[in-house]
Amino acid sequence: MTPDYDLLARQLEALLDTRDWLTNSAQTSAFLMQAVPDLNWVGFYLQRQPELLSLGPFQGKPACHPIPFDKGVCGAAARSRQTQRIDDVHAVADHIACDAASSAELVVPIVTANRLWGVLDLDSPLKHRFNEADQTGIERLTAVFVASSDLT
Numbered sequence: 001m002t003p004d005y006d007l008l009a010r011q012l013e014a015l016l017d018t019r020d021w022l023t024n025s026a027q028t029s030a031f032l033m034q035a036v037p038d039l040n041w042v043g044f045y046l047q048r049q050p051e052l053l054s055l056g057p058f059q060g061k062p063a064c065h066p067i068p069f070d071k072g073v074c075g076a077a078a079r080s081r082q083t084q085r086i087d088d089v090h091a092v093a094d095h096i097a098c099d100a101a102s103s104a105e106l107v108v109p110i111v112t113a114n115r116l117w118g119v120l121d122l123d124s125p126l127k128h129r130f131n132e133a134d135q136t137g138i139e140r141l142t143a144v145f146v147a148s149s150d151l152t
């Protein structure tokens with residue numbers, strides 16, 4: 001179930017052949033949806049106003065927008081600037097349920113020049129979907145996105 005993240009990092013590096021963050025975030029979400037098993041949603045939320053996350057490029061069902069920093073798993077990632085790995089979102093009191101099918105969630109903050117640029121959010125219909133290797137792997141793929149893109 002855990003994909004070969006070394007291989008995925010090389011493939012993503014090759015795919016992101018522009019510096020444009022919009023193109024790269026669209027490509028990254030589509031790539032992750034294809035390459036990582038058992039996801040029902042993957043996408044970016046961007047901080048375009050203070051303390052507020054706006055929905056960016058994603059794959060999956062239409063999603064919640066906007067998300068304030070003080071709400072949900074994405075808000076916790078934005079506030080703390082720490083990856084949030086949740087085995088069962090239904091056990092998290094302020095989880096924001098965009099899609100009832102989602103059970104596990106992994107949210108990686110994206111920080112550039114000491115500013116929270118946004119977060120990358122992955123949802124799975126399987127409880128306990130994301131283990132430590134997935135967290136490290138997705139953080140690495142997020143770093144590939146950051147290194148490949150001009151984030152404004």
Ligand code: SME
Pocket residue numbers: 041063064067071072073074075094095096097098102105121123
């Ligand atoms: N569940 C998230 C909201 C975003 S969706 O999963 C796409 C949260 O609690 O922040």
